[in-house]
Amino acid sequence: MVIKGQKISTKVLLIAAALLIVFVGAGFLLPKGVGVGSKAIPKVELTLxxxxxxxxxxxxxxxNSDLRARVELLMTYDELTLFTNYREVNSLVSEIIFLWSGLTLEQLRTMNANQAIEFFLRRAYGLSPDRPIKNNPYLGKRPWPKQFNRMKARLLMMGQGKNIYKGRAYFDSAQKRMVVEADLSLRFMKEFSKFVKQQAEPKRFRNNFLVFVDETKGYKNLSIEERSLLNQL
Known part of the structure; x- marks a missing residue:
């Protein structure tokens, strides 16, 4: 099943995951931290x-080996790929979320997007089958986009999405919080800005990136210089 994106071959996913295991190991640990002293980024366990x-x-x-294969594949995407190919990334993240919630790949292939989303929301909010999803005040407004953006940000920050920042940036799974004590990387912003300006629909790429920045560092926490960089996209 493909949700809002391109179909990814299961064979390709498994091969990529197998290659990654050689470097990461079976302990689900990402590569070593960066920096020294109090500013060092700790080893980040591959979990949420x-x-x-x-x-x-x-x-x-x-x-679920299908889930593991997709998570490990996502970890191989560099920061530029994550945002220049956001449709493919969103499709992969959607599959990760649905498989994580308890669906199998076989079940996903028989479902449409709305059915998969409803299954996830019921599991995430602990709702029984007889409880409504639509207009349920317990879920708040737009629960799926809210949960998707939050989970996507956490997944990308466990991988190479953190490299859009220059400095201490990661998701602390134990504390359930985003840690960003860094500014946007000038190198990344220069490359990404050049790409965005060449697109027929630059707004889509810009908005996707802005959502990630807001979910990680928070737009209100950006410096004047960082906001200026975003305005140039």
Whole structure:
């Protein structure tokens, strides 16, 4: 099943995951931290905290090799690829979220997007089958986009998405918080800005990136210089 994106071959996913395991190992640990002293980035465990009835990501990956293959593939994408190919990334992240919530790849292939989203939301919010999803005040407004953007930001920050910042930036799974004590990378922004300006629909790429920045560092926490860089996209 493909959700809002291109189809990714299961064979390709498994091959890429197998190659990555050689470097990362079976302990689900990302490469070593960066920096020294109090500013060092700790080793980041490849997991996300449990949400509602959904177990933590590490536990779920141990039980679902398709999920693990997709997570490990996402970790191989460099920061520029993550934002210049956001449709493919969004499709991959959607599959990760749905598999993580408890669906199998076989079940996903028989579902449409709305059915998969409803399954995830019921698991994430602990809703029984008889409880409505639509207009449920417990879920708030637009629960799927809210959860998708949050999970996507956390996944990308465990991988190379953190490299859009120059300095200490990562998702602390134990504390369930985003840590960004850094500014946007001038090198990345220069490359990404050049790409965006060459696109027929630059607004789509710009908005996708702005959502990620807001979910990680927070737009209100950006410096004047950083806001200026974003305005140039």
């Amino acid at each position: 905290p449990a949400i509602g009835l959904i177990p933590d990501l590490k536990t779920a990956m141990k039980k």
